[in-house]
Amino acid sequence: MLFNSLDFAIFLPIVFLLYWALADRGLRTQNLLLLAASYYFYACWDWRFLFLLLFSTLLDYVSGLRIASARTAWTKRAWFWTSIGVNLGFLGLFKYYDFFIVSFIEMLSVVGIRAHAPTLGIILPVGISFYTFHGLSYVIDVYKDRIRPERGLVDYALFVSFFPLLVAGPIERATHLLPQLKRARTFDPVKAVDGLRQILWGLFKKIVIADQCAKVVDVLFDQYEIHGGASLFLGALFFAFQIYGDFSGYSDIAIGTARLFGVELLRNFAYPYFSRDIAEFWRRWHISLSSWFRDYLYIPLGGSKGTLWSRVRNTFIVFLVSGLWHGANWTFVVWGALNAIYFLPLLLTDRNRTNLDTVAQGRTLPSMRELLAMGGTFGLTLIAWVFFRADNVRHATGYLARMFSNPASYFDHARYAPHLLLLTGIAVLLVAEWRAREQRHALEAFGLRWARPVRWSFYGALAVTVLLFSGGEETFIYFQF
Amino acid sequence: MKRFLLMTVSFCVIVVAGFLLLLSRADGHTDAFYLRFTTPRQPHLIVGTSRAGQGLRPAVLREELGIDLFNYGFTLGQSPYGAAYFESIRRKLDPATRNGVFIVTVDPWCLASTRNVGEDTTRFRELSNIVGTTRWVNVSPNLEYLVENLTGRYYTVLERGDGELYLHADGWLEVTVPMDTATVLGRRARRLATYRDDYIPIYIRSEVREMALQRTIQLLKAHGHVYMVRLPVDTAMYALEQAHFPAFDGTMERIARQTDGYWDMSPLNAEFRYNDGNHLNKEAAREVSHRVGQWIHQQEQERR
Numbered sequence: 170m171l172f173n174s175l176d177f178a179i180f181l182p183i184v185f186l187l188y189w190a191l192a193d194r195g196l197r198t199q200n201l202l203l204l205a206a207s208y209y210f211y212a213c214w215d216w217r218f219l220f221l222l223l224f225s226t227l228l229d230y231v232s233g234l235r236i237a238s239a240r241t242a243w244t245k246r247a248w249f250w251t252s253i254g255v256n257l258g259f260l261g262l263f264k265y266y267d268f269f270i271v272s273f274i275e276m277l278s279v280v281g282i283r284a285h286a287p288t289l290g291i292i293l294p295v296g297i298s299f300y301t302f303h304g305l306s307y308v309i310d311v312y313k314d315r316i317r318p319e320r321g322l323v324d325y326a327l328f329v330s331f332f333p334l335l336v337a338g339p340i341e342r343a344t345h346l347l348p349q350l351k352r353a354r355t356f357d358p359v360k361a362v363d364g365l366r367q368i369l370w371g372l373f374k375k376i377v378i379a380d381q382c383a384k385v386v387d388v389l390f391d392q393y394e395i396h397g398g399a400s401l402f403l404g405a406l407f408f409a410f411q412i413y414g415d416f417s418g419y420s421d422i423a424i425g426t427a428r429l430f431g432v433e434l435l436r437n438f439a440y441p442y443f444s445r446d447i448a449e450f451w452r453r454w455h456i457s458l459s460s461w462f463r464d465y466l467y468i469p470l471g472g473s474k475g476t477l478w479s480r481v482r483n484t485f486i487v488f489l490v491s492g493l494w495h496g497a498n499w500t501f502v503v504w505g506a507l508n509a510i511y512f513l514p515l516l517l518t519d520r521n522r523t524n525l526d527t528v529a530q531g532r533t534l535p536s537m538r539e540l541l542a543m544g545g546t547f548g549l550t551l552i553a554w555v556f557f558r559a560d561n562v563r564h565a566t567g568y569l570a571r572m573f574s575n576p577a578s579y580f581d582h583a584r585y586a587p588h589l590l591l592l593t594g595i596a597v598l599l600v601a602e603w604r605a606r607e608q609r610h611a612l613e614a615f616g617l618r619w620a621r622p623v624r625w626s627f628y629g630a631l632a633v634t635v636l637l638f639s640g641g642e643e644t645f646i647y648f649q650f
Numbered sequence: 651m652k653r654f655l656l657m658t659v660s661f662c663v664i665v666v667a668g669f670l671l672l673l674s675r676a677d678g679h680t681d682a683f684y685l686r687f688t689t690p691r692q693p694h695l696i697v698g699t700s701r702a703g704q705g706l707r708p709a710v711l712r713e714e715l716g717i718d719l720f721n722y723g724f725t726l727g728q729s730p731y732g733a734a735y736f737e738s739i740r741r742k743l744d745p746a747t748r749n750g751v752f753i754v755t756v757d758p759w760c761l762a763s764t765r766n767v768g769e770d771t772t773r774f775r776e777l778s779n780i781v782g783t784t785r786w787v788n789v790s791p792n793l794e795y796l797v798e799n800l801t802g803r804y805y806t807v808l809e810r811g812d813g814e815l816y817l818h819a820d821g822w823l824e825v826t827v828p829m830d831t832a833t834v835l836g837r838r839a840r841r842l843a844t845y846r847d848d849y850i851p852i853y854i855r856s857e858v859r860e861m862a863l864q865r866t867i868q869l870l871k872a873h874g875h876v877y878m879v880r881l882p883v884d885t886a887m888y889a890l891e892q893a894h895f896p897a898f899d900g901t902m903e904r905i906a907r908q909t910d911g912y913w914d915m916s917p918l919n920a921e922f923r924y925n926d927g928n929h930l931n932k933e934a935a936r937e938v939s940h941r942v943g944q945w946i947h948q949q950e951q952e953r954r
Contacts, residue, residue: 175797189651358654365658625661632665637672637805 170213172422173376173639180210185429189356196353200327203430207332211296214336218294221259222330228255229304230325233311233318245312252308260301263293268497296336298494302461303329307343309465316343324350331432333423337416339437339457346434354431364428366612366628371421373631377638378598379414381591382407390558393568399579401572403588405551408558410595413442416455421610440606442599443528445542447511447549448521458494462487473516484516485509495557500565504556511549527607669804674791676807678817681800683724683780685817688790691744692720694874696821697735697866698755698881700725705881705930706753707939708820714943717751721821724781730760731863732774734782739866741787743873750874751946754867754909755881756902758895759849761863763856771858824932827925838927842886845928850894860901867908875953877946878902878912882919882938884927911949913942 170176184206191198212219232252239245274285307328310316319325328347334340389396389404396404420437427434441453451459463472470483485506492505515521528543529535535543552569559565585592605611616624678685682703694717696706702723711719722729722742729735743750767773776782780799786792796807816824827833870876880902883891891898899914906912915938922934930938 356651356654358651361654362657625664629661629665629668632661633668633672636665636669637808638803640800640802640804 170210172419172426173372176213180206181426181429188430192354192356196351197323199354200323200350203332204323204327204330207327207330207335210332211330211335214295215292218297221294221297222300225256225259225300225304226326226329228252229308229329230319230322232308233325234320236308236311237318249308249312253305256301256305256308260297263297265493265497272499299338299340300329300335302340302458306340306461306465310343316347319343319347321351331427333426334434337419337423338455339420339423339435340461341435341457346432349432357431360428360431363613364425366615367421367425367428367610369425369628369631369635370610370612371418371423371425372635373418374414374421374598375418376635378594379411379418381594381638382411382414385588385591386411386558390560390564390568393564393571396571397578398572398575399585401568402579403585405555405568405572406595407588407591409442409547409551409554410598412554412557413438414598425610436609440602442547442550443543443603443606444546445524445528445539446515446520446546447508448515449524450546450550451508451512452525458491462491466490473521477517480516481513484513488512499562500556500559503562503565504553507553507556511553530607670791670793673793673796673804673807676791676796676800678819679810679815680807680817682815682817682823683728684792684795684800685819686720686722686724686821687780687784687787687792687795689720689788689819689821691788692722692742693717693744693747694719694751695739695743695870696721696723696753696755697729697739698723698753699729699757699760700823701757701881701883701929702753702755703821703823704825704925704932705935705938706755706942707822707932707935709818709822710936710939711753711943711946714940714947715751718820719751719753721823723755723821726759728776728779728781730762730774730776731859731866732776733771733862734774734776736862736866736869738781738784738787740869741785743870745873747873750870752870752874752876753942753946754863754870754876754878756863756878757880757883758855758891758898759853761856761859761898761901762853762895763859764852765854766852768854769856769858822935825925825929826932829923829925829931834923834925837925838884838886841926841928842884842890845887845890850890853894855895855897860905864905864908867905871908875910875950876908877942877949878906878909879942880912880914880916882915882922882930882934884924885919887927888916888919910953911945913945915941 170180184202188199188202191202208219208222211222229252232248235248236245239248277283307316307319307325311318319328324347327350328341328343331341331346331350386404386408389400390408393401393404417438424434424436435457437455437457439453439456441450444450444453467483467487470486471479472483473480475483488505488509489502490505492501492503492508495501495504512521528539555568555572556562556565559568601611601615605613605615608614612628616627619627676684696702696708696719700723703721703725706719706721706723708719708721711717720742722739729738763769763774767775774782780795784792784795784799786794796804800806814826816826818824827837867876867878902912902914922938923931924934925931
């Protein structure tokens with residue numbers, strides 16, 4: 170079920186009430202309830218893939234125990250690589266088999282060899298990329314002796330399947346989430362209210378911004394050949410906010426929902442479009458994924474240590490794999506490569522960690538330099554997003570070529586008029602998030618000094634706006650990953 | 651916890667109330683069907699598909715008959731004769747009616763099913779459409795319809811639309827489109843192509859729907875007088891229908907014996923203008939409604 174659906178609006182209060190009503194019965198009962206609710210949540214998508222989730226959970230649970238209890242290094246490695254292999258095998262089968270087969274055949278045809286191999290046409294299980302990475306991080310951490318294996322099956326299963334993060338993250342770490350699931354949780358009304366505010370803001374970003382941008386983006390990307398540069402620039406701009414609103418909105422809803430149950434999830438977005446360079450962007454965008462790749466791929470490869478060649482190689486590997494993680498299409502590979510190209514100069518000149526603070530910290534407005542830096546970084550990501558959205562590489566290059574043609578059209582105000590309302594919505598989003606850039610979400614401290622009736626009126630108006638923009642459900646983009 | 655629950659529930663109630671209040675502003679601009687589900691039960695009805703929905707104007711009929719008919723015609727996909735439409739009509743009908751006037755419009759398409767569905771009533775197309783899914787047909791605001799069936803975003807209830815479609819409170823759907831010759835010919839050609847290339851190959855006569863039509867007539871007969879009408883269409887469209895459904899005329903003659911009169915207006919096809927070869931334009935609908943009203947009046951006179 171979608172977060173922005175009537176089904177979820179009924180599901181969540183029921184689970185919430187039952188959860189806290191069972192607090193007196195102990196932690197295990199609460200966790201069992203959450204686990205059952207999480208499996209029900211997942212089964213609503215497709216009950217058949219629940220078995221895959223259960224299998225992956227059991228495999229990693231058993232692997233963790235066997236790795237920790239292994240008497241020989243060989244046994245330890247065997248269990249480790251079995252878990253890694255099976256998990257990545259399933260991910261590869263469901264997500265990448267058809268892509269690689271088709272690409273291989275196309276490559277053969279370029280050299281004049283005609284081949285035919287059956288594609289499987291398998292449905293992609295929702296959330297497989299996310300829960301697979303949950304399990305992988307756990308097994309790797311156990312193997313590396315960073316954590317002790319979890320003996321409670323219910324607790325471990327809940328770590329993998331906790332419904333707020335099950336289908337689109339954040340990608341949690343066992344070291345962060347498991348201890349919370351093993352601790353008694355008490356109801357904190359302040360956190361719960363803030364969780365509700367975060368849910369409201371997430372719904373605003375998803376329904377009012379992302380879904381409205383999607384309508385324009387679909388038309389412009391599908392018919393880019395007949396639109397001019399300014400219109401296509403708007404299409405790219407709207408997609409940048411569609412994917413941000415969609416994904417960060419989902420994360421806000423997930424984090425806010427978890428807080429209702431006394432669980433704190435990892436932060437996933439930290440206002441990435443206010444980044445002053447691409448390195449800062451990747452510290453603020455999909456933080457749980459980029460940190461996962463940093464800790465489990467980049468650093469084991471050697472990270473930024475070693476020769477120039479190894480640093481370049483490691484950077485490209487991480488970004489290309491990250492691109493491929495997003496989808497089985499060469500456009501994602503190109504997107505990853507572009508980001509690697511953007512990142513490398515900063516890495517090689519040791520300027521990848523220069524903007525660690527919040528932009529314009531303690532000030533109301535950015536300096537001109539900061540503004541230009543943010544604009545430049547946003548522009549680079551905008552170009553890369555075109556590849557992310559396009560159907561194929563040719564589509565993306567054609568789109569970009571037309572986008573940069575006819576620069577005079579950019580000054581034609583008539584092109585922007587039909588999209589004035591949407592541009593206003595994006596401006597509201599940017600202003601709200603700029604004001605809150607030192608907080609976790611835009612509504613965390615918004616209006617707290619106002620009188621309650623005024624504050625409630627604002628929240629109420631925002632909620633009614635979200636409801637008015639609802640209808641005609643659109644899925645979250647990251648569900649396809 | 652209690653305070654949190656109280657505050658949250660109070661907030662949600664206020665928000666939902668505000669939202670529903672805004673939704674209740676839905677009107678004839680909102681979409682082409684909503685208002686038909688918001689009026690009370692009706693003593694006099696017009697039933698059929700979009701040919702009736704656009705082609706018969708209750709306000710004009712009132713001038714002839716002195717009664718307020720309600721147009722309850724939807725589209726070919728939503729209100730072909732069948733169990734779902736029968737049930738919806740039954741819910742719309744005022745059961746206390748004794749001298750009701752009911753205009754039942756017919757054409758081959760509203761008595762046809764697709765080949766792959768045939769007579770399998772569990773797969774009839776209208777079951778998943780608004781006529782089949784809307785249980786409450788007499789409540790204003792109709793939140794069931796607005797929440798479950800409104801296409802597009804809910805804020806459209808606050809918009810006034812582009813003026814092309816407007817659903818009147820009496821159920822007549824007013825369609826305002828350019829009527830210059832070139833545009834009309836283009837729409838006509840597209841419509842005819844759709845029926846010829848897409849519908850003719852897949853639609854077949856359905857005896858189950860013919861039985862449903864008879865059942866509908868019987869239902870309405872119990873509350874007044876039923877007049878069957880085949881509305882005019884473009885001559886080319888008529889030719890397509892006659893060729894594909896050769897048994898239609900004979901079937902209608904047979905079923906018409908259960909009614910208080912049947913007027914096949916197809917000899918008058920060439921007299922009227924159509925938006926697209928299928929639907930009477932609004933001026934032609936006025937004239938047709940006027941004539942149907944006169945004809946019904948004449949039937950009533952003869953009966954006395």
